[in-house]
Amino acid sequence: MTLAARASSSMISNQQAEANERFSLSVPSGVIMRTLIQTFSMGICALVLAAIAQPGAAQSPYPCSNAPGERVVGMTNSGGVTVPLCVQDGPPQPPPPPVTTHAALAWHPDASDVWVDGNWNGPNNGAQEGALAMCARVMGEGCVVGAVWNDSSQQIYRNDRGELWIAWTYDKAKVAQVEAECQGKTVLPCEKVVKIHSSYDRDPGPEVRKRYLGSAWVADVKQDDGKLYIASGEPSLAAAQTKAMAACSAANPGATCEAAAWTGDGYLQPYFLGERAVSTAHTSSKRAAQAAKAICKREKAKSCTLQKQYSAREPGLFVHDFLSGRSR
Numbered sequence: 001m002t003l004a005a006r007a008s009s010s011m012i013s014n015q016q017a018e019a020n021e022r023f024s025l026s027v028p029s030g031v032i033m034r035t036l037i038q039t040f041s042m043g044i045c046a047l048v049l050a051a052i053a054q055p056g057a058a059q060s061p062y063p064c065s066n067a068p069g070e071r072v073v074g075m076t077n078s079g080g081v082t083v084p085l086c087v088q089d090g091p092p093q094p095p096p097p098p099v100t101t102h103a104a105l106a107w108h109p110d111a112s113d114v115w116v117d118g119n120w121n122g123p124n125n126g127a128q129e130g131a132l133a134m135c136a137r138v139m140g141e142g143c144v145v146g147a148v149w150n151d152s153s154q155q156i157y158r159n160d161r162g163e164l165w166i167a168w169t170y171d172k173a174k175v176a177q178v179e180a181e182c183q184g185k186t187v188l189p190c191e192k193v194v195k196i197h198s199s200y201d202r203d204p205g206p207e208v209r210k211r212y213l214g215s216a217w218v219a220d221v222k223q224d225d226g227k228l229y230i231a232s233g234e235p236s237l238a239a240a241q242t243k244a245m246a247a248c249s250a251a252n253p254g255a256t257c258e259a260a261a262w263t264g265d266g267y268l269q270p271y272f273l274g275e276r277a278v279s280t281a282h283t284s285s286k287r288a289a290q291a292a293k294a295i296c297k298r299e300k301a302k303s304c305t306l307q308k309q310y311s312a313r314e315p316g317l318f319v320h321d322f323l324s325g326r327s328r
């Protein structure tokens with residue numbers, strides 16, 4: 001190589017060195033490091049994806065389950081027991097069929113709640129027998145099956161007298177029908193007690209046995225003594241009405257008494273509808289008062305005077321005096 005050539009080569013080398021130096025000075029070292037890391041990471045990801053795409057890619061062994069396509073690749077020791085380990089060589093298995101839940105509901109006319117035996121995995125099960133047995137443990141005879149269903153819910157309602165109604169929530173038209181029939185001609189919609197899915201049990205205790213309140217007054221307004229005779233805390237409606245009628249007749253010899261408002265586990269609300277002494281009942285103290293006020297509004301009464309309430313769960317014989325608003 002000639003001196004001229006060596007000089008030219010030296011100049012080119014010096015220019016490249018200066019260019020390299022200028023490049024390295026103009027780019028922060030952190031950027032260069034990030035670029036190297038990103039390039040390295042992308043290479044690793046590409047290798048991993050390539051390995052996954054290969055049919056013979058390595059799998060993590062797992063305890064064999066006797067599923068189709070499994071191949072034993074080794075053994076392990078778990079708590080002193082030798083367990084074979086497998087990998088899956090065959091095609092992916094289809095997902096298991098969805099789990100369905102079945103349930104049955106039992107009820108009793110003298111109970112304020114229901115019993116449900118649920119979470120059965122097939123239609124041929126013991127749900128009905130189970131629900132009836134739970135009910136019978138609390139109520140004895142008289143339990144009946146009120147509903148059998150699966151993969152959905154039942155809505156339980158309670159009307160003004162404490163009677164229960166059941167609606168399958170999957171059938172919206174049936175729900176509307178049950179709500180209308182439950183309310184009937186009363187002013188308030190029925191109380192929603194609980195919504196129960198077929199995957200759950202419900203097993204209330206003896207506290208759900210109803211206590212009844214019955215009332216009576218003189219049928220002929222000309223003979224009316226202005227009082228309401230009340231028997232409460234009774235185990236049956238018949239017992240409560242019989243005692244109330246007997247108290248009314250004993251206090252008004254020669255007059256004819258008739259049954260008035262009654263409730264199971266609810267509250268009796270005596271009140272004045274304008275100048276008329278009347279009474280109504282509902283499932284709670286609040287709803288009984290709301291019902292009386294709603295009737296006053298419906299009847300466009302000039303006044304609406306609520307008086308002392310009576311609970312069906314408080315045992316006793318009471319005489320309510322409409323003139324004083326008190327009882328004895």
